[in-house]
Amino acid sequence: MRADARKNYNHLLAVARDVVTEHGADASMRDIARRADVGLATLLRHFPTREALFEALMCRHLDALAQKADELEAAKPPDEALVSWFREGVAFVHSYRGVVDLMASAHANPASALYASCAAVHAVGARLLLRAQAEGTARADMDGDDLFALMSALAWLAGQSAFAPRADHLFHLIASAILTNPSSNDVKKATC
Structure with a gap:
């Protein structure tokens, strides 16, 4: 994985960890994408x-x-x-x-x-x-x-x-x- 792609992936995981810690397993994928400042399609491309x-x-x-x-x-x-x-x-x-x-x-x-x-x-x-x-x-x-x-x-x-x-x-x-x-x-x- 390219360095910038790895950085984005790690950022998405860090944001997801925070959202899931706050809201549990029912955390919204849309909320994770919004907080990561990316579109839902970008999140789903990494995590379908x-x-x-x-x-x-x-x-x-x-x-x-x-x-x-x-x-x-x-x-x-x-x-x-x-x-x-x-x-x-x-x-x-x-x-x-x-x-x-x-x-x-x-x-x-x-x-x-x-x-x-x-x-x-x-x-x-x-x-x-x-x-x-x-x-x-x-x-x-x-x-x-x-x-x-x-x-x-x-x-x-x-x-x-x-x-x-x-x-x-x-x-x-x-x-x-x-x-x-x-x-x-x-x-x-x-x-x-």
Whole structure:
């Protein structure tokens, strides 16, 4: 991609991120184009569908989330790495209101533009979970799908005004349920 085209693409993504953060997954493509100071046709040329836009937005964060998993694996014990990454994943999913529904439906739909991104999240989470299970520090009856479902559920709950004040407490409850012998200090240490 030419330098000016890359600059325009990055500008559209930055504006889209801001609009989606404010309005969630139902953000208007017209509003994104207007705020980016381009025509709708220009936006649609780069992102022909809402899913394509979300895929582009999420890919950047998913790459960072995968890199974070690598860093945590190298620097922390398996249980701490798993819980720290899980917190990062919940925060990521929560940052785009309404994306939970898109990710949940894409999870089982290989034709979805988001399928590959969701598969990447699953693979990284499953890898961290397997590592903790091999050490005996995570429940053996869980798999990557369970971890993804819990991540999505916690992100959704944190976005609900009735549960938002309890988001940290709920996170600690779920993190404690993932680990086999969690002490409250271990979960807190892994989530800081």
